Amino acid sequence: MPTFVYMTRCDGCGHCVDICPSDIMHIDKTYRRAYNIEPSMCWECYACVKACPQNAIDMRGYADFAPLGHSVRVQRDEKKGTIAWKIKFRNGTEKNFLSPITTKPWGTAIPKLAEVPGPSKEMRDGQLLYNEPKWIRMDDGGLRTLEAAGLKLKTGVYY
Amino acid sequence: MAETIIEDGIDVLVVGAGLGGTGAAWEARFWGQNKKIVIAEKANIDRSGAVAQGLYAINCYMGTRWGENNPEDHVRYARIDLMGLVREDLLFDMARHVDSTVHQFEEWGLPIMKDPKTGRYLREGRWQIMIHGESYKPIVAEAAKKSADKVFNRICVTHLLMDDGRENRVAGAVGFNVRTGDYHVFKAKTVICGAGGASNIFKPRSVGEGAGRTWYAPWSSASAYGLMINAGAKMTQMENRIVLARFKDGYGPVGAYFLHLKTYTQNCLGEEYESKWFPALQQMVGKEYLDPEASHLTHRPIPTCLRNHCIISEVNAGRGPIHMVTMRAFQDPHLEEVGWENFLGMTVGQAVLWAATDVDPKNENPELTTSEPYVMGSHATCSGAWCSGPEDISPPEYFWGYNRMTTIEGLFGAGDAVGGTPHAFSSGSFTEGRLAAKAACKYIDDGKAEGIVVSDEQIERRKAEIFKPLEHYRIHRNAVVAGDVNPHYINPKQGLERLQKLMDEYCGGVTVSYMTNEKLLNIGLKKLSIMEEDLESLAAKDLHELLRAWELKHRHRAAECVTQHTLFRKETRWPGYYYRGDAMKVDDANWHVLTVSRRDPKSGEYTMEKAPCYHLVGDEVA
Secondary structure, three states: OOEEEOOOOOOOOOHHHHHOOOOOEEEOOOOOOEEEOOHHHOOOOOHHHHHOOOOOEEEOOOOOOOOOOOEEEEEEEOOOOEEEEEEEOOOOOEEEEEEEOOOOOOOOOOOOOOOOOOOOHHHHHOOOOOOOOOOOOOOOOOOOOHHHHOEEEEEOOOO | OOOEEEEEEEEEEEEOOOHHHHHHHHHHHHHOOOOOEEEEOOOOHHHOOOOOOOEEEEOOOOOHHHOOOOHHHHHHHHHHHOOOOOOHHHHHHHHHHHHHHHHHHHHHOOOEOEOOOOOOEOEOOOOOEEEEEOOHHHHHHHHHHHHOOEEEOOEEEEEEEEOOOOOOEEEEEEEEEOOOOOEEEEEEEEEEEOOOOEOOOOOOOOOOHHHHOOOOOOOOEOHHHHHHHHHOOOEEOOOOOEOOEEEOOOOOOOHHHHHOOOOEEEOOOOOOOHHHHHHHHHHHHOOOOOOHHHHHHHOOOOOHHHHHHHHHHHHHOOOOOEEEEOOOHHHOHHHHHHHHHHHHHHOHHHHHHHHHOOOOOOOOOOEEEEOOOEEOOOOOOOOEEOOOOOOOOOOHHHOOOOOOEOOOEOEEEOHHHEOOOOOOHHHHHHHHHHHHHHHHHHHHHOOOOOOOOOOHHHHHHHHHHHHHHHHHHHHHHHHOOOOOOEOOEEOHHHHHHHHHHHHHHHOOOHHHOOEEOHHHHHHHHHHHHHHHHHHOOEOOOOHHHHHHHHHHHHHHHHHHHHHHHHHHOOOOOOOOOOEEOOOOOOOHHHHOEEEEEEEOOOOOOEEEEEEEOEEEEEOOOO
């Protein structure tokens, strides 16, 4: 279901142009509003719909296989950390869903690795990655090795 | 005329910031705290790559700290699912690190569902955990942005730069800004290729607007392969394309349905159909690869391709469509919610399609189909570059100094770019990026990237090549009154349609039920070669079409490599992905090997070889 843009809602701000992964939301030069220039390269990913401050972008299911008369609308709320969906069927049935999108305030939970203590020489020469061996073992042991697992790599046909 | 913008002195250049690239950029900062780390991304890093839309599951998590699985268990699973042929050193390495990646995601705010009884991550299947992943990509993008010195969005990288002072060493990358048309030159000591696999190289089932509803993202333009093959990197298992059994038309995912909702499939008569195809299939592949009784007893999976084979066979026998039996599971309101949110989290289009067609899976069982083929390296398939493994694991044939380094010095891979590592999915791809970043920093610290020379001639030659389609359009457009029919050029859409048609018909696409043979493949190669001549006459009327032109060139190169590999492997290793009609059996005596190709960048000739396939074997067997 490719995107389309309501003429009366779009103010030409370009948020959809900035975010579209497929480079298909462009500003029409005459109307100064956004539109989908290449529907057959639209994945219906909703990135532009979620980014539109005017709720001006919607979807109309792919003409190849989707009859008219449906709607799937979304509200993504970064502050609340939620996403709300409303599905309307062609026959009028409605379904609503609400999900979290993050558990932490944006921009706060990810450390700057330029500012953490750097790796030791031992760590550089070994196989560990940043912050390991945290999370990778049940016990206090290090990284899994073939020796620890009692394994060898051999050529031949094994299943 | 386009400005030339040179970014110099880069230590680590990340090309393509999907899950592999963001992992690389993030981790590179730890190992290279004073290094210059730069990202070049075709779209906007906040919503780019295969996870742009979100994900509802992380399909690669061991749970080692809970005693759920060990890395070698995952290797054995990937091995049987791919009919024996994978890079087990790379897989073991990815699997032993992946849990640290996933727990890190949770610390960063990714909502991971918990099992209320155990407090552990909620399992969808043995390897899969369930998440609310609508913002998965913005979260990992934030991590990458915190580590990178600069992020260049909207740069379509077209070529890797090569060292003019030393053969076979990378020196950066070049491309153009899709918005401004500026020519961008990135001079770098190392490059980590995190670019994407290939959608849209085979003719899709939906050829109108619906062509956009690909299984893998339409912007996954085979650039991982186009860039690396053109630079002369060795590739592996490129014949191992994947076909997906998915909900019809929308290609909505089925993993949660099978594993969590316990739905199952049946033919149009309401019958179980899989088992009746097993005896004949066992004749083709051998009991080693298909042993339903053993699978039943030990939970050893039946390979994905073989399950596809049953669907294809049943449909061809006239008992389609295949239905997913959802009506029972969806009576439970919680499971119904999971079923819908699964789509809304990663394939909204399937929800739209069901709304448009009044399909409520509570009241009727939706149709399934098998998709057109895709070429990628992180799902149930493993096409990609031939890369070095880690020093403490890899045998000599798999090791040349730096983990995840391709056969080009200084060029590393992550995600779809790395061959032989299926079932990495999002978390494994991010982990591979981390591994590549550590190795790239080490490569620089070891002094391996000293004295790189990039001549002005190389920079200018690439520039002329990149912008040629715009120039070609300007010169020839007025030869005709109006319209897109012009004897001097084709446009990118016309070219893509030609590529898809020939790959479909000659290389085992959907309209021929995935069948090909030596004769067909040779014709296909001839047509691809002629098409390459026409790609010199590609015309782009604006920057958007220039982007599509370069995506097409990358797709074409990947398609050629896929065809070469398919021709080389004279057996049918993965029935249900494709069939070699002239060699319809698995042939372990001759083909229990990994296929490795190299295209000579000067002559365009391919060299094919067999590389040994090593397996993890317990002491009792060894």
